[in-house]
Amino acid sequence: MNKASCMAIVLALSLGAGQAVAAxxxxxxxxxAVAGxxxxxxxxxxxxxxxxxGHHRAKEKAKRSAEERAAAQAQ
Known part of the structure; x- marks a missing residue:
């Protein structure tokens, strides 16, 4: 992997530096990267x-967890 590729990855990962964004x-x-x-x-x-x-899947998982907690509290 060359220097430009490494810099592109670092830049892409740093754009969403917040913990919630990076989930x-x-x-x-x-x-x-391995598959590519x-x-x-x-x-x-x-x-x-x-x-x-990965971010999309984590967001969907968090949404399902929140819905399950809300349903459990409603009972």
Missing amino acids: GCLKGAAVG HVAGHHAVAGALVGCAV
Whole structure:
């Protein structure tokens, strides 16, 4: 991985530096980078997409957890 690729990853990850914003991003970026590298040396693109997918999945999981807690408290 060259210096420009590393800088792009650092920049992408630092844009959402807040803890709530970064939920799932690092794990998704790691998985995406590996998948992108294996699929034709596109680790940076894979990391960016993986970050977005990981964040989305974490957000959905948090939403489901909040709904389950609200339903449990209502009973």
